[in-house]
Structure formats: structure tokens, C-alpha cells
Amino acid sequence: MNLVGQNIYKLETPELIIDLDVVDANFNTVSNAYKDSHLKMRTHTKNLKSPFLARQQVNAGGSNGGVCTAKVSEAEIMVESGFDNILIANQVVSNDKIERLCSLAKIADMKVGIDNVDNLQNLSKFAYKHNVILGVLVEINTSMFRCGVRSSKDAVELAKLANKLPNIEFKGVMSHQSISGSPTEQERWEIGKSYIDILLDAKKTIEEAGIDIKIVSTGETFTFDIVLEYPEITEVQGGTYALMDVNYPYMPFDIAARVMSSVIDINISLDLITLDSGSKCIAAPNFAKPILEGQDAELIDMRLDYSVYKVSDVNKYELGQKLFLLTTHQDGLINRWDKFVGYRKDEVQGVWDILGRGCHH
Ligand SMILES: Cc1ncc(COP(=O)(O)O)c(C=O)c1O
Numbered sequence: 067m068n069l070v071g072q073n074i075y076k077l078e079t080p081e082l083i084i085d086l087d088v089v090d091a092n093f094n095t096v097s098n099a100y101k102d103s104h105l106k107m108r109t110h111t112k113n114l115k116s117p118f119l120a121r122q123q124v125n126a127g128g129s130n131g132g133v134c135t136a137k138v139s140e141a142e143i144m145v146e147s148g149f150d151n152i153l154i155a156n157q158v159v160s161n162d163k164i165e166r167l168c169s170l171a172k173i174a175d176m177k178v179g180i181d182n183v184d185n186l187q188n189l190s191k192f193a194y195k196h197n198v199i200l201g202v203l204v205e206i207n208t209s210m211f212r213c214g215v216r217s218s219k220d221a222v223e224l225a226k227l228a229n230k231l232p233n234i235e236f237k238g239v240m241s242h243q244s245i246s247g248s249p250t251e252q253e254r255w256e257i258g259k260s261y262i263d264i265l266l267d268a269k270k271t272i273e274e275a276g277i278d279i280k281i282v283s284t285g286e287t288f289t290f291d292i293v294l295e296y297p298e299i300t301e302v303q304g305g306t307y308a309l310m311d312v313n314y315p316y317m318p319f320d321i322a323a324r325v326m327s328s329v330i331d332i333n334i335s336l337d338l339i340t341l342d343s344g345s346k347c348i349a350a351p352n353f354a355k356p357i358l359e360g361q362d363a364e365l366i367d368m369r370l371d372y373s374v375y376k377v378s379d380v381n382k383y384e385l386g387q388k389l390f391l392l393t394t395h396q397d398g399l400i401n402r403w404d405k406f407v408g409y410r411k412d413e414v415q416g417v418w419d420i421l422g423r424g425c426h427h
Contacts, residue, residue: 069407069414069417070414070415070416070417071413071414072413072414073412073413073414074326074407074409074412074413074414075388075412077326077407077414079326079327079328079342079343079388080325080326080327080328080342080343080347080348081325081326081407082323082324082325082347082399082400082402082403082405082406082407083323083324083325083326083406083407083408083409084119084309084322084323084324084406084407084408084409085322085323085324085409085410086322086408086409086410086415087410087411088310088320088321088322089119089122089308089309089322090122090126091320092307092308092309092310092319092320092322093122093123093126093128093308094126095307095318095319096123096126096128096129096290096304096307097123097126097127097128097129098128099128099290099291099294100127100128100129100294100302101127101128103128103294104297104299104300105293105294105299105300105301105302106128106129106130106300106301106302107123107128107129107130107301107302107304108129108130108132108133108134108153108283108301108302108303109123109124109129109133109134109304109305109308110133110134110135110136110155110286110303110304110305111133111134111135111140111144111305111422112134112135112136112137112140112305112397113305113306113308113309113396113397113400114305114308114309114396114400114422115140115143115400115401115420115421115422115423115425116400116406116418116419116420116421116422117143117144117147117148117149117421117422118147118418119308119418120133120144120149121147121148123308130151130301131151132149132151132152132153132175132301133149133151133152133153134152134153134154134155134303134305135152135153135154135155135422136154136155136156137154137156137425137426137427138154138158138163138166138167138170138427139166139422139425139426139427140422140425141154141167141170141176142166142170142425143421143422143425144422145170145173145174146421147421149174150173150174150175151174151175152170152174152175152176152177153177153178153179153203153240153283153303154167154176154177154178154179155179155205155240155242155283155303156178156179156213157178157179157180157181157182157185157205157213158178158185158189159185159188161188161192163427164188164189164192165192165196167189167192167200168192168193168195168196168198168200169196171193171196171198171199171200172196172198175201176198176200176201177200177201177202177203177237177281178200178201178202178203179202179203179204179205179213179214179240180202180203180204180205180224180228181204181205181207181213181214181215181224182224183223183224183227186202186224186227186228186231186234187227187231189202189234190231190232190233190234193232193233193234194232194233197233198233199233199234199235200233200234200235201235201237202228202234202235202236202237203237203238203239203240203281203283204221204224204225204228204236204238204239204240204268204272205239205240205241206218206221206239206240206241206264206265206268207241208241208243208261208262208264208265209243209244209261209264210242210243210244214241215268218267218268218270218271218272219271221239221268221271221272222268222271222272222275222277225272225275225277226275226277229277236277237279237280237281238269238279238280238281238282238283238300239265239268239269239272239279239281239282239283240265240281240282240283240284240303241261241262241264241265241283241284241285242284242285242286242303243258243261243284243285243286243289244286244288245257245258245288248315248316249288249316251316254288254292254316255292258288258289258292259292259295261289262284262289262292262293262296262299265282265284266282266296266298269282269298280300281300281301282298282299282300282301283299283300283301283302283303284299284301284302284303285299285302285303285304286303286304286305286306287304287305287306287307287310287314287317287319288314288317289302290302290304290307290317291318305396306319306396307319308322309321309322309323309396309400310322310323310396311323311392311393311394311395311396311399312357312392312393312394313354313394313395321392323393323396323399323400323406324359324390324391324392325343325347325348325356325390325391325393325399326388326389326390327341327342327343327373327388327389327390327391328341328342328386328387328388328389329341329383329384329385329386329387329389330342330372330385331385332380332383332384332385333380334380334381336376337376337377337378337380338366338374338375338376338377338380339363339374339375339377339380339383340372340373340374340375341358341372341373341374341375341389341391342371342372343371343372343373343391344368344369344370344371344372344373345368345369345370346370346371346402347402347403348391348393348398348399348402349393349395349397349398349399349401349402350368350394350395350398351394351395351397351398354394354395355368355394356368356373356391356392356393356394357391357392357394358375358389358390358391358392359389359390359391359392360390361375361377361389362377362378362379363375363376363377363378364376373391400420400423401423401424402423403420403423404419404420404423405417405418405419405420406418406420
């Protein structure tokens with residue numbers, strides 16, 4: 067069904083709707099900050115999962131034209147959609163996935179994070195077998211203890227090996243970090259800088275060993291402006307900033323993605339309303355509750371196909387009324403949907419496939 071031109075309030079619910087004016091504003095904020103700067107955005111597509119949207123940042127400016135992905139399968143979607151400069155900002159370990167990475171390297175500039183000698187040797191072995199070059203960035207653990215080498219000394223050892231191994235091109239270093247809660251502006255800067263300093267110490271140590279570094283890739287949304295203070299950083303892995311979620315009210319980006327829902331039941335005596343959206347269409351990772359936008363309401367229960375909110379003024383709701391759920395994590399939200407409805411000023415502009423949805427490998 068052609069939805070273009072329809073008012074979003076006429077759509078069936080639940081529906082994932084994305085405000086394209088807000089996406090533009092978020093991308094322009096990045097463009098204005100980075101376009102005349104020494105560093106550029108490499109949008110992380112693990113939460114967007116849409117080559118169409120990722121392309122808008124490239125068009126807006128301030129981007130290096132490439133993207134990050136978390137998975138090989140996401141990288142396949144991005145390459146298929148015309149991106150030819152990809153950083154898989156994670157480790158690719160299994161032989162099967164390394165072979166797929168090598169296939170991509172025949173048609174695109176493929177880079178991947180490394181933190182382990184055996185893995186690096188395996189990457190080289192398969193790259194040699196397939197006659198391709200794989201770019202590698204040593205991942206430095208700065209705080210998350212997820213992946214990444216734990217010291218600058220280990221970083222140098224890996225960089226030296228990468229420099230020697232056939233069909234491997236050592237490109238540089240990368241890191242990713244997070245901050246919890248709602249930090250003050252001062253805390254955000256102090257914590258952000260302390261993480262970046264760890265990354266830059268590794269960079270310096272590698273260079274002191276006589277190895278050239280071309281890429282220093284770091285980041286996320288919360289250090290988007292802090293990185294500008296560091297001339298050494300070449301690119302930023304921003305993800306959440308594009309569609310935003312409720313956890314970053316202190317950053318200069320606005321929420322673009324919502325799940326539009328309808329009220330399907332009103333319980334006057336208990337001050338409860340029931341909506342037609344549940345955990346099948348909006349994710350609630352780490353028990354963080356989706357927010358009912360603009361309402362004085364608290365989530366009481368969320369099941370697969372509905373959710374129940376306790377509201378302060380139950381009399382103001384009516385059956386069929388459209389309300390909007392905001393996520394606390396886009397990755398899970400977007401990954402629940404095949405398509406999104408893009409709109410401007412309440413009017414549908416188009417319906418786009420979320421091509422990277424379900425790319426778990
Ligand atoms: C390696 C890596 N880089 C960048 C990002 C993007 O971070 P954010 O969504 O906070 O912008 C993530 C998100 O998880 C990540 O895992």
C-alpha cells in the first residue's frame with residue numbers, strides 16, 4: 067500500500083516512525099562540527115541498520131564516506147548498498163566469517179579490529195589464500211573490558227606482527243567506550259578525555275616503535291565534541307546520535323525514532339491504559355523501560371504484544387488514541403522491524419527497508 071502523503075496519525079499501529087527532519091538536524095550537527103575539522107564521522111550502522119539513512123550523513127558532510135558495522139553480515143549489506151570503505155569495529159574470529167570478510171575485501175576497502183595474535187595470524191592466512199588485503203586496527207580497551215588489548219605494550223606487539231604478516235595492512239588503533247547515567251558536563255569531559263588518553267598512549271607507543279599510524283578511530287555519541295580537542299584522532303564511530311534515544315538528554319541531538327501505538331484499553335478504576343505495542347516491537351534492554359512520550363505515565367507491564375502504563379490522569383485518554391513510545395536502546399528497537407516509515411511534519415515521505423535487520427553473524 068502506498069503510504070506517501072498520508073498523515074502519520076492515520077497509519078495502522080504499532081508502527082516504527084522516523085522523523086526525517088530530526089535525522090537531518092542530527093546529521094547537520096555532525097556535519098557542522100566536522101566538515102572543516104581534522105576528523106570525520108564514520109557512522110556506526112549497528113543501530114541504524116539502514117544504508118539509506120547512513121548515506122544521508124555522507125551527503126550532509128562531515129563524514130569520511132565510510133561506515134562501521136559490528137558484524138560481517140551488516141558489512142555485506144552496506145557493501146551491497148554501495149559503501150566501499152568499511153570498518154568492522156569488532157573482532158571477526160570464526161573461519162567462516164573471515165572467508166566472508168575476504169570476499170568483501172575483493173570489492174571494498176575492509177578493515178577490522180584485532181586484539182589477539184592467533185586471530186591476526188588467521189586473518190592473514192585467509193587473506194593470503196584469497197589474495198586480498200585486510201586492513202587491521204588494534205583495538206585498545208579503555209574501559210569496557212569487552213574486547214581490546216589491555217596495555218600499550220600488547221598493542222605494540224600486535225602492531226609489529228600486523229606490519230610483518232602477508233596480506234595484512236596495519237592501519238592504526240581504535241577504541242569505543244561508554245558512560246552511564248546522566249553525567250554533568252564536567253564529568254562527561256573528564257571521563258571522555260581519560261578514555262581517549264589511554265587510546266592515544268597506545269598510539270604514541272606504537273609510533274615510538276617506528277610503526278606508522280594512519281587511522282585513529284574512536285568513539286560513540288557521548289564524546290562527539292570532546293574528540294575535536296585531539297588532533298591525533300582521524301575518525302569518530304558515532305552510532306546512537308543518528309536516531310538518538312532517551313539516555314542522552316545532555317547531548318545536542320534529538321530523538322528521531324518512535325513506535326506509534328494505540329490505546330486499546332482504559333481501566334478507569336486502576337488508572338491504567340493498555341497500548342497495542344509490546345516487546346515484539348520495542349526493546350527494553352537491561353530492564354530499562356520504554357518511555358511514553360509527553361505523558362505522566364509509568365510502565366507497569368510489558369508483554370509481547372501489549373504494554374500497560376499507569377497514568378496520572380486516566381480521563382484524558384480515549385480508545386484508539388495514538389501515543390508514542392521512546393526507546394532506551396535503538397539497536398534492539400530497529401532490529402525488531404523490517405521497514406520504517408519516514409515522515410516530515412506528520413506527512414509520510416516514504417517507507418524504507420531496514421536491510422541490516424537480523425544481521426546477527
Ligand atoms: C565499537 C563501537 N563503536 C561505536 C559505537 C557507537 O556508540 P554510540 O551508539 O554510543 O554512538 C558502538 C556502540 O555500541 C560500538 O560498539
